[in-house]
Each structure stands twice: as structure tokens, then as C-alpha cells.
Amino acid sequence: MVKRKSPLKIIGFWTLIILLVIFITYPFAWMLSVSFRYDTDAFDPGIIPKRPTLDTYAILLGFKKSIREELSNEQQQLLDLIKTLPKDQQEAVLAQINAQRKKESFPFLRFFRNSLLLAGLSALVSLILSVFGAYAFSRIEFKGRGTIQRGVLVVYLFGGTILAVPLYQIFVKIGLTSSGISSAIALFIIYIVQTIPVSLYMLGNYFRTIPRSIEEAAIIDGSSRMGVITKIIIPLSLPAIITVYIYAFMIAWNEFLFASIFVRPFPEFYTLPLGLNEIFNSEHAIWAKMMAASVVTAVPVVIMFMMMEKYLTGGLTAGGVKE
Structure with missing residues (x-):
């Protein structure tokens, strides 16, 4: 009862x-x-x-100029006056005015573009590598498979603060911190390395739930390993694949520590977390602008969850039970 x-x-x-x-x-x-x-x-x-x-x-979003981005009356008067100055003095005054205007501006769209490119591409590369790696772990027998599979998760035993200095020294020695582009490439590599271990684990568990008989039938019909992966494994694993992509995207989208180390000397390559931190700590911080930037920052992740919800809910539980 x-x-x-x-x-x-x-x-x-x-x-x-x-x-x-x-x-x-x-x-x-x-x-x-x-x-x-x-x-x-x-x-x-x-x-x-x-x-x-x-x-x-x-x-x-750049549809309207703020007061801080417009020339003040004093600056406009300076522009009129420097026309009568020698050329070297004109350049010095113009550089000072441009530096002041640049300091007061907040190039949100550039930060948004940088984050979108880094997060989107790194998540895609991580997903592609993880699909092939997880298939190898779950289907192909080779010596040391279990040790390697467990070993890739060792990276999560160490926090980002512990790995930051060694990683920075490695990239300095190979010359990937000397410019903005090279520092962005270093950040791109770090994001891939950060997300591959869990991606391999999640996809490997899912691939094990797919019956081997389907693959064997395809191989008997003349399909290659690559054909099995592209025509059978990937279509049957879309929930897990989309889940892994969203996970990898969110890690890179919200990452701050490594971005603050590698691209801080190059403002044109700032990501959104780094750019938002700059405006929060700026002497020109404006609360309404900061909150609007925070809202827009959350929009891509919210849209991804709304579009992929049916795949996401399936991928979160799949692979949890093995038969």
C-alpha cells in the first residue's frame, strides 16, 4: 500500500x-x-x-556609435590646430588622439569573432580526432590499448594553473608566442588538447553500444574501415557526436586562463572572456554595456542547446549501460 x-x-x-x-x-x-x-x-x-x-x-553590435567613440570638441579642435604644425608633431598628436579613442572603445564584435573561430574550429578538430580515436579504442585490438585509453584521462588530474607555465615554456621554445597569429594557434592547440580526453571517453562508450554485427555485415559487403566509420558509426552516433561538440565548444568559448596568458599582449586577438574582463576592470566600465555584452556572449550556447536538444538528451544517457 x-x-x-x-x-x-x-x-x-x-x-x-x-x-x-x-x-x-x-x-x-x-x-x-x-x-x-x-x-x-x-x-x-x-x-x-x-x-x-x-x-x-x-x-x-556596431549599429550606433557611443559618445565615448566620437571625437570630443577638444579633440576636434586639436585636429584643426595640428594642420599648422610640422609633420613630425602632427604624427605625435594624432597618435595620442588615436590611442585615447582606442582605449575608450570596446570592439565587442572582434572579440566575438575571435571566440567563435577559436571555439568552433577547435571543437570541430577535437571531434574529428576523437571519432577516429574512440573507434580505435572500442573496435580495434592492439597492444597497450587499455593503458593508452586510461592514460589520456591523466591530463585531468592536473589543474590548468599547474599546466599553464610548462605549456607556455613549450610554446615559447617552438616560437608560437612571438605574434598574435602564432599565439592564437597555440591557444587553438591547447583547446584541442583540453577536450580530446573526455571526448574520446564519451564517444568510446557510445561506440561500444553499437552492435558489431552491423559493421561485420558492411565489411562482408566490401566496405572499408573508413566506409564503416563514415556510413555506419557516425550516422548511428549523432546524439553522442553532437553532445561532444557542444561540450568542446563550451570549454573553448568560456576559457579564460590560457587566453589571458597567450594572447594578452595582442589585443586584436582577444577572446570574449578576456575582452569582458578588460571592460569590467576598465576605468570606462559601463554596467549596461557590460551586462549587454554578457547576454550576447551567452546567446550562441543557448541557441546550440535549443537546436540540438533532442540529440543532446539522447547523447548524455547513451553509453551509460553496456550489454
Whole structure:
């Protein structure tokens, strides 16, 4: 006989659930609210903005210029005056004005592009390597397979702060820190190395759930190993593959430590986490702009989850039980 739960227990349970949801969602609601406000209204009480505006997003995405990005009257007067100065003095004054304007600007779209390229490409390369590696671990018998398979997870025994200095020294010695492009390549390699171990583990567990008889039938029909992977394994493993790609993308998209080490000397290659950190610590920090930037930063991940939800939920549980 099933006992009925006490109404007090039910009310208490749902009260705790509601309080937990409010506690988790309130910071995000406040961030979204501030992003739709004017700078002067950023700290007004209440979640709903009294004077909602889209100007912050328009400025952030380059559809509208901010006051800080426009020349001040004083700077405009300087431009008129330097025309009468010698050429070397003109260059010095122009350099000073451009440096000031550059300091006051926040090239969000450039940071967004850098992060999207690094995260998207590194996740794709990591996924491709992991598909072939996981297939080898799950289907091909070779000496030391178990040792290698367990050994790839050793990297997660050490934190990023421990690996940062050795990795930086390695890339310095091979010349991948001398310019912005080379530092971005070093960051690209690190993101791949960071995500491959778990990707191999997740995909390997999933591949083991696929019956060998399907592959054997394909091989009897004349298919090669590559044909089996591309025509059978990958189509049957889409939930796990998409899950792994989202995982690898999120790791690279949100990564800050290695980006702050490798590309900090090259502002044109800043990623979004590094760029957001700069504006948060800047003397020109504007709360509405910072919150709008944070909201836009979360959009790609949210869109990916919404588009791939059915694959994601299948991939998270697949491979957990082996027959």
C-alpha cells in the first residue's frame, strides 16, 4: 500500500524548489534587466526597467556609435590646430588622439569573432580526432590499448594553473608566442588538447553500444574501415557526436586562463572572456554595456542547446549501460 504524502511535506518541498529556482535565476534576470537600461538607471531598484532601451545593444553590435567613440570638441579642435604644425608633431598628436579613442572603445564584435573561430574550429578538430580515436579504442585490438585509453584521462588530474607555465615554456621554445597569429594557434592547440580526453571517453562508450554485427555485415559487403566509420558509426552516433561538440565548444568559448596568458599582449586577438574582463576592470566600465555584452556572449550556447536538444538528451544517457 502506497502512503499518501503529508500536505505539509508537499508544500515544503515545492517551496524549497521555488526558492532554489529564484536563487539561481535572479542573477541572470538582473543581468538581462540592466542590459535594457540607460547607464544612469543601471542601479535602479526592481527587475523591470522603468525606461527600457535597445541603445546599449545597438552600440555593442556596431549599429550606433557611443559618445565615448566620437571625437570630443577638444579633440576636434586639436585636429584643426595640428594642420599648422610640422609633420613630425602632427604624427605625435594624432597618435595620442588615436590611442585615447582606442582605449575608450570596446570592439565587442572582434572579440566575438575571435571566440567563435577559436571555439568552433577547435571543437570541430577535437571531434574529428576523437571519432577516429574512440573507434580505435572500442573496435580495434592492439597492444597497450587499455593503458593508452586510461592514460589520456591523466591530463585531468592536473589543474590548468599547474599546466599553464610548462605549456607556455613549450610554446615559447617552438616560437608560437612571438605574434598574435602564432599565439592564437597555440591557444587553438591547447583547446584541442583540453577536450580530446573526455571526448574520446564519451564517444568510446557510445561506440561500444553499437552492435558489431552491423559493421561485420558492411565489411562482408566490401566496405572499408573508413566506409564503416563514415556510413555506419557516425550516422548511428549523432546524439553522442553532437553532445561532444557542444561540450568542446563550451570549454573553448568560456576559457579564460590560457587566453589571458597567450594572447594578452595582442589585443586584436582577444577572446570574449578576456575582452569582458578588460571592460569590467576598465576605468570606462559601463554596467549596461557590460551586462549587454554578457547576454550576447551567452546567446550562441543557448541557441546550440535549443537546436540540438533532442540529440543532446539522447547523447548524455547513451553509453551509460553496456550489454
